[in-house]
Amino acid sequence: MLDQIIPFAGAPSKNEISQRITNVQSGMADQGLDFYLCVNPDNIFYLTNFANFVHERPFILLVPSKGKPVFLMPKLEEPHVRSRSVGELEYLHYFEFPAPTGQQWSDRLTTVLLAEHKVGIETFCPMAIAREVPGSIEATDIVDEVRMIKSEYEIGRIAYTCNLLSKGHAQLLTGARPGRMIVELHSQATSTMTKRMLMDNPNSNLLNSKFAAIAQPPEISHDPHNFTDVFMKFAQGGPHVSIVSGLANGYGGEVERTFFMNTVPEKARAPFNDMLEGRALAYELTVPGNSMSEVDRKVNDFFKSKGYGPNLLHRTGHSFGVTNHEAPFLAEGYEHEIKPGMVFSIEPGFYIQGVGGFRFSDTVLITEKGNKKLTDAPESLEELTVDGKPSFVDSAKSLMMKVLTKGSKN
Amino acid sequence: MLDQIIPFAGAPSKNEISQRITNVQSGMADQGLDFYLCVNPDNIFYLTNFANFVHERPFILLVPSKGKPVFLMPKLEEPHVRSRSVGELEYLHYFEFPAPTGQQWSDRLTTVLLAEHKVGIETFCPMAIAREVPGSIEATDIVDEVRMIKSEYEIGRIAYTCNLLSKGHAQLLTGARPGRMIVELHSQATSTMTKRMLMDNPNSNLLNSKFAAIAQPPEISHDPHNFTDVFMKFAQGGPHVSIVSGLANGYGGEVERTFFMNTVPEKARAPFNDMLEGRALAYELTVPGNSMSEVDRKVNDFFKSKGYGPNLLHRTGHSFGVTNHEAPFLAEGYEHEIKPGMVFSIEPGFYIQGVGGFRFSDTVLITEKGNKKLTDAPESLEELTVDGKPSFVDSAKSLMMKVLTKGSKN
Numbered sequence: 001m002l003d004q005i006i007p008f009a010g011a012p013s014k015n016e017i018s019q020r021i022t023n024v025q026s027g028m029a030d031q032g033l034d035f036y037l038c039v040n041p042d043n044i045f046y047l048t049n050f051a052n053f054v055h056e057r058p059f060i061l062l063v064p065s066k067g068k069p070v071f072l073m074p075k076l077e078e079p080h081v082r083s084r085s086v087g088e089l090e091y092l093h094y095f096e097f098p099a100p101t102g103q104q105w106s107d108r109l110t111t112v113l114l115a116e117h118k119v120g121i122e123t124f125c126p127m128a129i130a131r132e133v134p135g136s137i138e139a140t141d142i143v144d145e146v147r148m149i150k151s152e153y154e155i156g157r158i159a160y161t162c163n164l165l166s167k168g169h170a171q172l173l174t175g176a177r178p179g180r181m182i183v184e185l186h187s188q189a190t191s192t193m194t195k196r197m198l199m200d201n202p203n204s205n206l207l208n209s210k211f212a213a214i215a216q217p218p219e220i221s222h223d224p225h226n227f228t229d230v231f232m233k234f235a236q237g238g239p240h241v242s243i244v245s246g247l248a249n250g251y252g253g254e255v256e257r258t259f260f261m262n263t264v265p266e267k268a269r270a271p272f273n274d275m276l277e278g279r280a281l282a283y284e285l286t287v288p289g290n291s292m293s294e295v296d297r298k299v300n301d302f303f304k305s306k307g308y309g310p311n312l313l314h315r316t317g318h319s320f321g322v323t324n325h326e327a328p329f330l331a332e333g334y335e336h337e338i339k340p341g342m343v344f345s346i347e348p349g350f351y352i353q354g355v356g357g358f359r360f361s362d363t364v365l366i367t368e369k370g371n372k373k374l375t376d377a378p379e380s381l382e383e384l385t386v387d388g389k390p391s392f393v394d395s396a397k398s399l400m401m402k403v404l405t406k407g408s409k410n
Numbered sequence: 411m412l413d414q415i416i417p418f419a420g421a422p423s424k425n426e427i428s429q430r431i432t433n434v435q436s437g438m439a440d441q442g443l444d445f446y447l448c449v450n451p452d453n454i455f456y457l458t459n460f461a462n463f464v465h466e467r468p469f470i471l472l473v474p475s476k477g478k479p480v481f482l483m484p485k486l487e488e489p490h491v492r493s494r495s496v497g498e499l500e501y502l503h504y505f506e507f508p509a510p511t512g513q514q515w516s517d518r519l520t521t522v523l524l525a526e527h528k529v530g531i532e533t534f535c536p537m538a539i540a541r542e543v544p545g546s547i548e549a550t551d552i553v554d555e556v557r558m559i560k561s562e563y564e565i566g567r568i569a570y571t572c573n574l575l576s577k578g579h580a581q582l583l584t585g586a587r588p589g590r591m592i593v594e595l596h597s598q599a600t601s602t603m604t605k606r607m608l609m610d611n612p613n614s615n616l617l618n619s620k621f622a623a624i625a626q627p628p629e630i631s632h633d634p635h636n637f638t639d640v641f642m643k644f645a646q647g648g649p650h651v652s653i654v655s656g657l658a659n660g661y662g663g664e665v666e667r668t669f670f671m672n673t674v675p676e677k678a679r680a681p682f683n684d685m686l687e688g689r690a691l692a693y694e695l696t697v698p699g700n701s702m703s704e705v706d707r708k709v710n711d712f713f714k715s716k717g718y719g720p721n722l723l724h725r726t727g728h729s730f731g732v733t734n735h736e737a738p739f740l741a742e743g744y745e746h747e748i749k750p751g752m753v754f755s756i757e758p759g760f761y762i763q764g765v766g767g768f769r770f771s772d773t774v775l776i777t778e779k780g781n782k783k784l785t786d787a788p789e790s791l792e793e794l795t796v797d798g799k800p801s802f803v804d805s806a807k808s809l810m811m812k813v814l815t816k817g818s819k820n
Contacts, residue, residue, distance in 0.1 A: 056735065056737070075723060076634065077635055080633065080635060080638050083638055096725050096741060096742075097739075098741045098743050099741065099742065100703075122536075122537070124537070124538065125536060126532075126536060127532070127534070127535050127540055127549045128533035128534065128549070139537045139541070198640060204640070207637070223489045224486065225486055225487055226489060226490045226493075227490075228494060228615070230608060230616055293510075314486055329508050332506075333509045333513070
């Protein structure tokens with residue numbers, strides 16, 4: 001099953017959703033829970049296909065040990081919850097938040113949850129919700145655990161997102177030129193991805209869709225979460241680090257590359273190759289049966305042996321699903337076994353002040369025996385040294401701008 | 411002070427931030443707290459000017475009873491926290507999440523918080539954070555309380571956002587024509603607002619900026635949170651309900667109108683006037699010294715007396731600040747006093763299946779003696795019956811499309 005991936009853009013079937021509920025109920029049975037209470041919008045989307053606006057009005061999904069979930073929500077939201085949700089649900093609404101005593105969401109909650117119930121809640125659950133639960137509560141991430149192993153449907157959806165992102169990444173590399181504003185290509189590539197998604201599925205939910213197609217230019221690529229300057233430009237040389245990531249109608253992925261424009265600085269060659277070597281090791285290790293912690297430790301040990309210890313800033317990978325950043329993690333100290341059907345980013349990297357950042361990331365499915373990349377982008381230094389010369393069209397545009405702005409201030 | 415509003419696009423001063431910390435510390439003293447722990451990104455932004463990407467790696471701001479806050483964060487994020495933040499901070503980082511025992515974020519936390527400390531936490535605080543706090547915890551929304559009264563700086567920032575939104579709203583009404591896709595105008599107006607913001611302050615943080623400029627056409631305006639169809643079009647007649655809202659570099663606002671295109675259906679006239687009457691009552695009541703609960707109750711009673719009881723779906727208003735939806739609320743059951751320096755949406759409305767939605771919303775400052783709208787949009791039925799005839803340019807475009815697509819399938 002995990003070798004035949006069919007990219008898919010549509011909504012889940014009732015069976016898909018009911019299987020997820022069954023999996024959650026099975027986890028609940030192991031822990032002797034009467035109800036499981038979800039407020040995390042990602043978990044609610046996973047179990048209902050409904051992506052909510054989260055303001056201060058609570059949406060609470062109550063999964064009973066048997067039978068269909070009860071969805072508690074503001075009255076205002078019920079019509080489109082009904083039109084968007086998939087699967088069997090019992091609807092329960094409250095009028096408004098805040099509300100007079102007796103008409104609050106918590107009053108409705110206690111029509112379902114009783115003092116004798118043992119209720120599982122997410123570790124994400126805010127205190128304000130947890131403290132209103134009658135009976136005993138137990139913080140346990142059952143839905144997050146179920147989400148770790150992807151169904152055939154989910155793999156198809158993630159593969160679909162990865163196809164969009166791979167095209168967006170190609171568009172970014174093709175359009176990059178020294179001096180061009182990165183935000184310009186971000187606009188173009190995200191617009192292309194959004195339109196493609198809407199053509200493939202006109203019912204796509206924009207509340208649950210977002211795309212980014214950016215790159216860090218050489219002067220800041222050593223600081224991998226620095227996006228503070230909106231007007232950053234591509235530059236001659238490198239390393240640049242591209243980041244194309246997104247959530248297409250509820251399913252996530254990412255693809256990232258270290259790349260150069262026209263020339264490769266001599267000081268960047270050895271780090272680039274060392275990063276590739278660490279990455280090859282990560283792919284070799286990220287297979288069923290291995291420990292997630294061990295993957296990260298061995299990759300970090302390899303980088304440390306090459307002298308990059310002080311340049312490490314993050315773990316080897318994270319997972320995807322209904323988000324593009326979630327558990328499980330390829331991280332030292334995270335002692336869990338890698339299993340078929342999981343999806344990880346494999347993105348070991350390091351960051352050298354004065355040289356730049358070195359990281360590739362792909363969205364990778366764990367198969368029965370190994371792993372398989374769902375994203376696609378160039379991998380060799382040759383392919384990633386892109387031709388950044390202004391095109392004929394750019395030259396013409398630039399000339400036209402000069403003529404049009406003649407006489408205006410610089 | 412509250413009568414002289416100076417719209418302002420820049421970052422807060424050190425003094426502005428330090429005054430906020432002082433206000434929080436004063437609230438902490440009243441409750442005998444040694445530390446206050448913030449994880450809500452909005453509260454962290456309010457107290458540091460740093461808007462974070464929230465993934466699974468915790469950012470925790472610890473405000474002590476005296477002196478400067480300690481900001482616990484992933485190592486990866488420290489450089490741009492330092493470049494973005496305003497005010498005195500002590501930086502404390504952990505390497506990664508997850509991490510081996512002894513190197514986790516919670517290990518760092520316990521270098522600051524001790525077993526004998528009394529620690530305030532947000533009601534928003536997730537269980538996963540709350541349970542790692544040594545010592546006794548008390549869920550209390552001190553920062554949210556401080557945020558309720560706006561400083562001169564904040565009023566300037568909100569007024570600035572409201573100016574952008576008012577322009578975006580005018581652009582939406584000007585461009586609306588029967589048959590035109592709403593998403594097309596949304597793209598245009600949000601792009602205009604974003605560009606204007608970046609021109610006024612090139613350091614604006616896009617992580618903390620978002621704009622919407624949409625409208626619900628007559629067939630769904632009775633269902634006020636229904637945005638499920640991406641391809642919705644403006645239509646002849648009405649009521650349409652516009653929603654122009656946003657967060658410009660961290661400060662929020664909204665402006666909304668019920669409007670018509672070319673003609674006003676007879677059945678919509680009385681509801682439109684009744685809504686205006688309820689709205690006038692809300693403005694009269696939303697003044698210093700009055701109870702927030704009472705405003706909503708009296709407005710609802712007025713609507714009920716007109717027979718709209720079954721058509722009510724939401725409270726009269728909510729507040730703005732570093733979000734565009736927050737406490738305090740003009741809501742029955744919310745027993746708090748209205749004070750100068752608060753900012754509310756005043757948006758009483760009702761929704762009639764088969765007729766449509768009736769609601770105006772503005773962002774309104776409470777002054778020493780009354781209130782003052784910070785947003786600006788037409789208010790009369792005449793001005794809100796817009797000329798929706800295709801323009802010459804539209805006709806030419808449409809003709810050109812016909813020529814270009816001649817022979818292609820419909």
